[in-house]
Amino acid sequence: MPELLQLQQVSGGYHGRTVVHEVSLSIAEGEAVAAVGANGAGKTTLLRLIMGQLPLSGGQVFFAGRDLARLPPFERVRLGIGYVPEGRALFPEMTVEENLEIGAYRASRADLRQRLAYIYQIFPKLQRLRQTRCRLLSGGEQQMVTVGRALMTHPRLLILDEPSTGLAPRVVGELYQALRALHAGGLTVFVVEQNAYAALRFAQRGYVFEDGHITRVAPAAELLHDPRLVESYVGRASPMASS
Structure with a gap:
């Protein structure tokens, strides 16, 4: 499948402080991808760099083959x-x-x-x-x-930043059911979550984000069974969140 979103060595942050360090990732058309990591790992900063809400200090962001460097956030929305x-x-x-x-x-x-x-x-x-x-x-x-x-x-690509924050497990399950239906209908989805269990149950592929770096990329099912990842991010999951 062709790549819809591609990040090449992307860096950036706030007030001269680099939070995201040389991150490269790609999402193919029609994929469901998750990026998981602890609070403060830089996940929200990464999305703001993708959306143009923060300037890049290094690297490039491409959407459908187009370099987004000079596009403001509203133009990125118009692109899809x-x-x-x-x-x-x-x-x-x-x-x-x-x-x-x-x-x-x-x-x-x-x-x-x-x-x-x-x-x-x-x-x-x-x-x-x-x-x-x-x-x-x-x-x-x-x-x-x-x-x-x-x-x-x-949109051609839906990006979600911590969508399960503050929600009851049952509501998280309902939200991810809707995302599954949207993905089954052909929408490309990129979800960034501290709730690794819910995100990786939904996604096909996952990135692990730590201290502004990607430390691992693997099929989501494989990450769900990684003992270190389970201990660090997944923990005990509510059955409702896995529906």
């Missing part, structure tokens, strides 16, 4: 990268549907209706809540809106 940030970043006083519509602000009215219908098919609960202000939603419902907003851009 959907981004689900850590912390959700919703507009709390706006309704579910208004938050979703932000993801397709350039769409025609007819196209907007089609995209909303698609999101409500993936997350039926959101249709019932479409006129509810987001501040009144549970954490799981807010995460559905955040994923839905990214999907409203019709």
